[in-house]
Amino acid sequence: MAEKTAIVSPLPGIFYRRPSPDSPEFVQAGEAIKVGDVIGLIEVMKNYYEIKAEEDGVVDQFVVGDEELVDAGQELVTLTK
């Protein structure tokens, strides 16, 4: 069995999967990502904060959809290692 981990949001705000409305999504389910890769943005207080992978892995699924509200500590993405 592959080990599952999650990337959580350190902030409350709006989750975006794209760097801008016309751009493709940062990453897709099934894609391999590395430490430091941006997987999405959280908008709060008119700031956009980059959510980065803190470990290598493969994106299992997005728990939160594009432009959904999230709380601090909420899981955004699950990874398999």
Next chain:
Amino acid sequence: MINVKKPGLQTTVQDRGRIGYYEIGMPPSGAMDKYAFTVANLLVGNDPNAAVLEITYLGPVLEFGKAMKISLTGGEIPPRINGQPVPMWTTLEVREGDQLSFDFVKGGARVYLAIEGGIAVPLIMGSRSTYTLIGIGGFEGRAVAEGDVIYTADMRKKEIPVGTRIDPDLIPAYSKTHEIRVVVGLCSYRLTEESKQTFLDTEWTVTPEANRTGYRHRGEKLHFVEREQPFGAGSNPSNVTDLGYPIGSIQVPDGVEPIVLLHDAVTGGGYATIATVISSDLDRMAQVKTNEKVRFVSVSLEEALEARRTVKQKLGVIAQFIEIGM
């Protein structure tokens, strides 16, 4: 000196604020939670107006360039020194090379980091507070950034023993639902009777647009009494002839999403202000996060002043406790 390894989301230098320029359109800025700010300075023996770092939602990583006393107060963003958890609301000592970092926010929204002597930045119009919207005060008029070096000032008045702690009963509790007290007015006469009640009955949700300028809330639509708009007022029913906005005043542009104006907000304009958050609860507003629930509770001016006295009394007790050393 202190090296900024990571800045956090928005970490700014703040003191009591740039008081005395409101009438020319300059908001005071300053610490959003004055209670936590005041206690932070007390715990390191600083002048009450020494500048501190205000940390919002996501803590920075800071490295201390020399030994010094520090304190952390406010919301629960659990701090660590060299990876080891350390208590908040306590006089701490760091050594040269120590690193301060934070876990994810657990409760509240803002932490205050006071440093023995305060933070050395130039006084601008009598204050060291950062007003980021126009880029003045604090650290070069902006939030601190990676690679910045922060110097300490000479505003320590007393030596406070390491390990001095605040009575837990005097530490505010931060929940996810908030009752914020308001005095109804100045332009509440513009709301229909039904909408005045709706304003007080609604459980509002704080939107992502919630910062030092203001907090925007989502909930019900409010309606204004129909009238022919007077000279000088805009055409929207939520407009009035321009007036000065009290800090903490609540306006409802077009009847949707009430905004509580805070310490970096515009000082006047043409929206009807339907209520004002009482001064003691501005501190509590500062610890409300996006997505949390707020209910506005109407109180009288006398009750508001009583609440202000209570806060002053608590701070007096804390100051005395720290002074006598136990």
